[in-house]
Amino acid sequence: MSRKFFVGGNWKCNGTIEEVKKIVTTLNEAEVPSEDDVEVVVSPPFVFLPVVKTLLRSDFSVAAQNCWARKGGAFTGEVSADMLINLGIPWVILGHSERRLLLNESNEFVGDKVSYALAQGLKVIACVGETLEQRESGSTMAVIAAQTKAIAERVSNWSNIVLAYEPVWAIGTGKVATPSQAQEVHFDLRKWLHDNAGAEAAISTRIIYGGSVNGENCRELATQPDVDGFLVGGASLKPEFIDIIKSVTVKKSA
């Protein structure tokens, strides 16, 4: 089966309302391949989600950058999955390494969030990835397997999950994984899914790459058989995000 190419733009904690509107205008005016070929999801900070959802072209979608692990209540500063659903936000990014590392989010906590978000009807971009130290000590797959296992233990249906492999050493560093490094991990992760979540999850789950993707390096990465798209940080704030969306054409001819 073919997995639809997926390009996510994670705007992280960036932008003023004026800048956000400008990015949306750039996206709205761009000529890109059909939504039959590529799914595009942008993820502004929470406060800009409603305005972006309202102004953004209808063939692109929006994601929140986080949500709480259970129903809302006395959790100051948190936003619940139920609230996102209430606002018509279809996607959420969970388990980003910046939250795992800076806010000490554990594998289990991320797994709880993924499970609760899916149960409320959200689609989830679930991030996994190793640090440089972990890669250099040869534990890349063990780390990623443990992160994915915490999700697999809480989830039986993978159809609303996109897995984002984001090596921490490649995020915001300009040091992108080579196409063969990305392919190797994506292949191993798909095999892990096969053995632990079943053949259907392995065949149909999109595994996207994130970490210093730009308008240039996306093309060769896109040719890799197990790279089903990208989660883009810095470059998603720039016009080159359009080029990254267009890399689906390279994928289709690979």
Ligand SMILES: O=C[C@H](O)COP(=O)(O)O
């Ligand atoms: O979620 C996106 C990733 O953290 C990648 O960020 P980056 O493209 O700025 O390296």
